[in-house]
Amino acid sequence: MNTPPTPNPTPESAPVLDTLAEVLKERRHASPDNSYVASLHHKGLNKILEKVGEEATETLLAAKDAEHGSAAQRQAVIAETADLWFHSLVMLSHLELDHQDVLNELARRFGISGHDEKAARTP
Numbered sequence: 482m483n484t485p486p487t488p489n490p491t492p493e494s495a496p497v498l499d500t501l502a503e504v505l506k507e508r509r510h511a512s513p514d515n516s517y518v519a520s521l522h523h524k525g526l527n528k529i530l531e532k533v534g535e536e537a538t539e540t541l542l543a544a545k546d547a548e549h550g551s552a553a554q555r556q557a558v559i560a561e562t563a564d565l566w567f568h569s570l571v572m573l574s575h576l577e578l579d580h581q582d583v584l585n586e587l588a589r590r591f592g593i594s595g596h597d598e599k600a601a602r603t604p
């Protein structure tokens with residue numbers, strides 16, 4: 482059975498991510514004592530990557546519990562995913578990469594089946 486067509490992407494904007502990215506940019510050179518974001522940059526890329534890995538692990542553990550779990554366990558997946566997205570945005574900011582480019586890449590993939598894309602890869 483064919484899957485329904487993917488809708489065209491809406492204009493590339495995610496206001497919450499845009500605002501958060503602005504805050505992260507502004508905090509990059511703030512005092513580490515006053516800003517958690519600044520403290521991560523101050524500790525360097527390895528610390529940021531450690532946090533991304535930690536939050537990814539916490540997300541998958543929460544998701545395992547949520548599959549047959551309570552409303553609270555399902556809500557925990559939301560919180561852990563927010564932590565993961567937040568730390569991923571800090572990573573992009575540290576590398577001076579633009580979160581909008583990630584959104585653009587997802588938009589570019591609209592309508593391209595993952596199966597078709599994989600089959601088209603050169604060996």
Ligand SMILES: N=c1c2ncn([C@@H]3O[C@H](COP(=O)(O)OP(=O)(O)OP(=O)(O)O)[C@@H](O)[C@H]3O)c2ncn1[C@@H]1O[C@H](COP(=O)(O)O)[C@@H](O)[C@H]1O
Pocket residue numbers: 501504508515516517518519563564567
């Ligand atoms: N969205 C977030 C956000 N999500 C999670 N966190 C923090 O991420 C940390 C992760 O929690 P953990 O328990 O895993 O970390 P930890 O054990 O305290 O840290 P480690 O000892 O492992 O280093 C906590 O300190 C959370 O408060 C966030 N900190 C900041 N923001 C946003 O960033 C903005 C700027 O924050 P500051 O730089 O602190 O002003 C805030 O206004 C928010 O909008």
